Amino acid sequence: xxxxxxxxxxxxxxxxxxxxxxxxxxxxxxxxxxxxxxxxxxxxxxxxxxxxxxxxxxxxxxxxxxxxxxxxxxxxxxxxxxxxxxxxxxxxxxxxxxxxxxxxxxxxxxxxxxxxxxxxxxxxxxxxxxxxxxxxxxxxxxxxxxxxxxxxxxxxxxxxxxxxxxxxxxxxxxxxxxxxxxxxxxxxxxxxxxxxxxxxxxxxxxxxxxxxxxxxxxxxxxxxxxxxxxxxxxxxxxxxxxxxxxxxxxxxxxxxxxxxxxxxxxxxxxxxxxxxxxxxxxxxxxxxxxxxxxxxxxxxxxxxxxx
Amino acid sequence: xxxxxxxxxxxxxxxxxxxxxxxxxxxxxxxxxxxxxxxxxxxxxxxxxxxxxxxxxxxxxxxxxxxxxxxxxxxxxxxxxxxxxxxxxxxxxxxxxxxxxxxxxxxxxxxxxxxxxxxxxxxxxxxxxxxxxxxxxxxxxxxxxxxxxxxxxxxxxxxxxxxxxxxxxxxxxxxxxxxxxxxxxxxxxxxxxxxxxxxxxxxxxxxxxxxxxxxxxxxxxxxxxxxxxxxxxxxxxxxxxxxxxxxxxxxxxxxxxxxxxxxxxxxxxxxxxxxxxxxxxxxxxxxxxxxxxxxxxxxxxxxxxxxxxxxxxxxxxxxxxxxxxxxxxxxxxxxxxxxxxxxxxxxxxxxxxxxxxxxxxxxxxxxxxxxxxxxxxxxxxxxxxxxxxxxxxx
Numbered sequence: 219x220x221x222x223x224x225x226x227x228x229x230x231x232x233x234x235x236x237x238x239x240x241x242x243x244x245x246x247x248x249x250x251x252x253x254x255x256x257x258x259x260x261x262x263x264x265x266x267x268x269x270x271x272x273x274x275x276x277x278x279x280x281x282x283x284x285x286x287x288x289x290x291x292x293x294x295x296x297x298x299x300x301x302x303x304x305x306x307x308x309x310x311x312x313x314x315x316x317x318x319x320x321x322x323x324x325x326x327x328x329x330x331x332x333x334x335x336x337x338x339x340x341x342x343x344x345x346x347x348x349x350x351x352x353x354x355x356x357x358x359x360x361x362x363x364x365x366x367x368x369x370x371x372x373x374x375x376x377x378x379x380x381x382x383x384x385x386x387x388x389x390x391x392x393x394x395x396x397x398x399x400x401x402x403x404x405x406x407x408x409x410x411x412x413x414x415x416x417x418x419x420x421x422x423x424x425x426x427x428x429x430x431x432x433x434x435x436x437x438x439x440x441x442x443x444x445x446x447x448x449x450x451x452x453x454x455x456x457x458x459x460x461x462x463x464x465x466x467x468x469x470x471x472x473x474x475x476x477x478x479x480x481x482x483x484x485x486x487x488x489x490x491x492x493x494x495x496x497x498x499x500x501x502x503x504x505x506x507x508x509x510x511x512x513x514x515x516x517x518x519x520x521x522x523x524x525x
Numbered sequence: 526x527x528x529x530x531x532x533x534x535x536x537x538x539x540x541x542x543x544x545x546x547x548x549x550x551x552x553x554x555x556x557x558x559x560x561x562x563x564x565x566x567x568x569x570x571x572x573x574x575x576x577x578x579x580x581x582x583x584x585x586x587x588x589x590x591x592x593x594x595x596x597x598x599x600x601x602x603x604x605x606x607x608x609x610x611x612x613x614x615x616x617x618x619x620x621x622x623x624x625x626x627x628x629x630x631x632x633x634x635x636x637x638x639x640x641x642x643x644x645x646x647x648x649x650x651x652x653x654x655x656x657x658x659x660x661x662x663x664x665x666x667x668x669x670x671x672x673x674x675x676x677x678x679x680x681x682x683x684x685x686x687x688x689x690x691x692x693x694x695x696x697x698x699x700x701x702x703x704x705x706x707x708x709x710x711x712x713x714x715x716x717x718x719x720x721x722x723x724x725x726x727x728x729x730x731x732x733x734x735x736x737x738x739x740x741x742x743x744x745x746x747x748x749x750x751x752x753x754x755x756x757x758x759x760x761x762x763x764x765x766x767x768x769x770x771x772x773x774x775x776x777x778x779x780x781x782x783x784x785x786x787x788x789x790x791x792x793x794x795x796x797x798x799x800x801x802x803x804x805x806x807x808x809x810x811x812x813x814x815x816x817x818x819x820x821x822x823x824x825x826x827x828x829x830x831x832x833x834x835x836x837x838x839x840x841x842x843x844x845x846x847x848x849x850x851x852x853x854x855x856x857x858x859x860x861x862x863x864x865x866x867x868x869x870x871x872x873x874x875x876x877x878x879x880x881x882x883x884x885x886x887x888x889x890x891x892x893x894x895x896x897x898x899x900x901x902x903x904x905x906x907x908x909x910x911x912x913x914x915x916x917x918x919x
Contacts, residue, residue: 327679330682332864336861512684
């Protein structure tokens, strides 16, 4: 650590830590959707990254619309596009569940392959519609710039915004899953499908809505993602493995585990990135997770369910 | 002895005919009808077929889906490439470099001496052993850690996928040691024998084809043995096999290692025939593509896997030459269609039709109609209208 004074190191730690928090926010938003789909339903959705891209492209589409037709509205469109991203991605998820996933619930490995096919098709659709180049929406002014508590520390506002959004969505999911009647039905279906059906829960409808909700949250993640980086047709697939690792590492059915694992993975990666090269940081992070998972396959926080 | 050969390696009459047809196609038909460029291309596809054959054992019979078979293909390929690269980087060939005698990409990355793990690859004997042993050991470590803890199913798929990603990132990141994203290129000779010449390409094609047939026969042998029965039993009722006193995890580790070795042989032959190796054959995308080769051919058929590989790759070459945009739609649709409508792939279709055809030839009546009905009943999802509609529109 030669060449860094204590104050330097402190500033680096805070800024890298915050960069880690931005990564954490996006990872968590992605992983929340996946945790619902994979953790609650046991479905492997390899196209999850593409649902994030749907959200990102929705934001981009709204931004171009606003720029061209309603320039005065530019400060506010972003909030609407997040909501639109949620509903559009959710609607596509709903359709996908209806057309494909529901036929494959008993064959999880085949679901994996089929959704991989879906992801390839969606990627090519993005390429056909929006072009192969990466795009980014025009961000409203209040998202640009940064917050500077001291001279050395520089925290970007968009990161703060994404963090706030993540807290909001996580709270919402928590409420939905653990405090609402609907969440009760979802958890009941997870634990015992046949019995849930017997007590009058429409399990097929629950499945469809759960899947749609997970995809919708991925759409929100995509909208948030646009404030941090630009979007290309293959953006989603870059994050899919990381996201799966977050969910598996956290313990598939545990919401709290997902949060904890997204946080530790993002922080580890971001702090290591400063001292090592980006690729080696990624290698070490993933390797650590794989080794931990080999020693403790149920993940960090496992729910105690009899199988 | 004769009956051992006939029953175990060829798989009886039915199996022997299938193998004979396959041998005829790849040993006689292709070399006679295709020019050298296309034949070399077919040779390349056939190296992927090794992976597909391994996947039939691992996934079709063992029920273990690995999304990281590219790892082993890559390990085999890289071992071979390291040997060839060292031979191509003799001090005379590389005299313009600032450090002659080391591979060119090392020189570009300011390395001044050969890293220790490259040194043994100067020996051809070591390389051949490494091609077989390194992937086996790697598969053993991964398999031991996972199967002993009873990790399986989708978790295994995700973790193997993560390992494939790690390996790719590592290879790309460590340019000076591995050649980075470009891989190890510009390979020339094997013991002074120029592998780029036409005659060498023919020879390598036939060596590759015989090795592939050998691997198919090995697979047949394994599957017709008691082990093959146990493998199927494990796939369908793992606990019952375990309670019968068998050590399930050891069998799983064995079949994972076997699939790894077969893939590695394919990788090594790929390097020899194509003349380079790069991380684009190691990562997630190629690994999943190799699964679809096996799925299209039929996950339960060793021979089907070879045809599946050839078919998908012919399609890929054909479409990506003329309509690159269409290809991704097609392969995406193929993933969905195979899973939804043809879980047993080409081999499944063939099995249904061949019975029907045989019956047709005998009776000679009412063929067409019953064939159509047979085709309808082939699709498990066909009863639910929405599913099949979605499949058709894709």
